[in-house]
Amino acid sequence: MGASNTELFTKRQNEIANIMKALAHPARVAIIDYLLKTEGCICGDIVKVLPLAQPTVSQHLKELKNAELIKGSIEGNAICYCINEKTFLKFQQFLSEFSIKMEKKKSCC
Amino acid sequence: MGASNTELFTKRQNEIANIMKALAHPARVAIIDYLLKTEGCICGDIVKVLPLAQPTVSQHLKELKNAELIKGSIEGNAICYCINEKTFLKFQQFLSEFSIKMEKKKSCC
DNA sequence: AATCTTTATCGTAATATTGCAATATACAAT
DNA sequence: ATTGTATATTGCAATATTACGATAAAGATT
Numbered sequence A, B: 001m002g003a004s005n006t007e008l009f010t011k012r013q014n015e016i017a018n019i020m021k022a023l024a025h026p027a028r029v030a031i032i033d034y035l036l037k038t039e040g041c042i043c044g045d046i047v048k049v050l051p052l053a054q055p056t057v058s059q060h061l062k063e064l065k066n067a068e069l070i071k072g073s074i075e076g077n078a079i080c081y082c083i084n085e086k087t088f089l090k091f092q093q094f095l096s097e098f099s100i101k102m103e104k105k106k107s108c109c
Numbered sequence C: 001a002a003t004c005t006t007t008a009t010c011g012t013a014a015t016a017t018t019g020c021a022a023t024a025t026a027c028a029a030t
Numbered sequence D: 001a002t003t004g005t006a007t008a009t010t011g012c013a014a015t016a017t018t019a020c021g022a023t024a025a026a027g028a029t030t
Helices: A011-022 A026-037 A043-049 A054-066 A085-105 B011-022 B026-037 B043-049 B054-066 B085-105
Strands: A070-075 A078-083 B070-075 B078-083
Touching: A011 A054, A011 A085, A011 B011, A011 B026, A026 A043, A026 A054, A026 A070, A026 A078, A026 B011, A026 B085, A043 A054, A043 A078, A054 A070, A054 A078, A085 B026, A085 B085, B011 B054, B011 B085, B026 B043, B026 B054, B026 B070, B026 B078, B043 B054, B043 B078, B054 B070, B054 B078
Parallel strands: none
Antiparallel strands: A070 A078, B070 B078
């Protein structure tokens, strides 16, 4: 098949999996790193920094945008991509729920 | 190509991406959910709970094990799968680094 | 030893992801 | 209007993922 059957799982499980999937590639982690490190957010600079061709970077940016981890805004001729803090916050909440449950449980083996 | 070029990115970026990839499927999120929710950890119970065939679940468990998010130990005839807290802690550390940087930066657009 | 139970592996089909050259689009500047 | 600059889209090849039936492997039970 190759397609994960989303209907079989909860909305929350699918949401978590989708965010994880968006970050499941080192290039996309590198993009987030870059956006968090520098003042800038210009698409062209991201392309320059990454060791991948422009269309490939564009595709990765699209995936991050689809997952709402970043948002793009037109800046004259260029496009400015920024972290979407809302989604990151949601993600962190999901993960802190994991932590809380882990604290309570403690590994059994 | 279809294979992400890991050599082009930092060890840390690849590590993060690998953990994310392991959790980038709702079935695998569901497995973690289950392990955090119940006392048990028996493979057969996970198979019963998930809406997927036994070989498919086994495959998902293998991926979680490869990413060291869970660890398996033989329990008589059965196998007990448990959360590997060490990797989760590492994951959380990576993410809190993101948070700290996000705090400092604040979205520019 | 024969059988049952539990889990893993193999083989294979369907689909998704990754990467890039070529090309399109869209806005700037001349 | 033409040219340049920045980004997106298309098309395609290579590879990876997902799913499951069939089967294997290994320990438990009779």
